[in-house]
Amino acid sequence: MQNKLKIVKYPEKILNVSCREISPKEIPGLKDLIEQMYQKMREEDGVGLAAPQIGKNIKLAVIEVMNERYTIINPRIVRSSDKKNVLEEGCLSVPKIFGFIKRAKRVKVEALDENGKKVKIKAEGLLAQALQHEIDHLDGKLFIEKARELFELKEDK
Known part of the structure; x- marks a missing residue:
């Protein structure tokens, strides 16, 4: 089945808006959207996808x-390590642009899962980086605003 979700590209305004919280009664109605988001993320070779990106x-x-x-x-994010890593990052909403970002090495995130259950995620490495990146999206922030240095991926001809 063809995924109908479209990736919103920078500089669309929704990418710079702080998103609204989801009420517990809304969560059951999000199951199809969540599955479509996973499918779209995989189609685009992404690690994460935030709602404003669609x-x-x-x-x-x-x-x-x-x-x-x-x-x-x-x-x-309820806790983040003082130790930081400078990591290369990209974004499906900012195609072919990458940058170096300083991110906490470890984070602890509290959230609700797709069933409305409270979850605590302790993360490091790529998962910690992805959590910080996606939560930034939900707060209306893009990685290009935090990057120390940006560079463009050139296509081989």
Whole structure:
């Protein structure tokens, strides 16, 4: 089945808007959207996808790292390490642009999952980076605003 979701590209305004929280009663109605988001993220070779990237102004994101799926609704970073890593990052909404970003090495995130259950995620490495990136999207922030240096991926001819 063809996925009808479209990736919103920079400089669309929705990418710079802080998203609204999702009420618990809304969560059951999001199951199809969540599955479509995972499908679209995989089609685009992404690690994560936030709702504003598909034009939805809600605090919802999906992440897949090492074949482990993380659906985060109304996520909050409740702890982050003082130790930082400078990491290369890209974004499906800012195609072919990459940059170096300083991110916390470890984070603890609290959120609701796709069933409305409270979850706590302790993460490091790529998962910590993806969580911070997607939560930034939900707060209306793009990686290009935080990057130390940006560069363009050139296509081989």
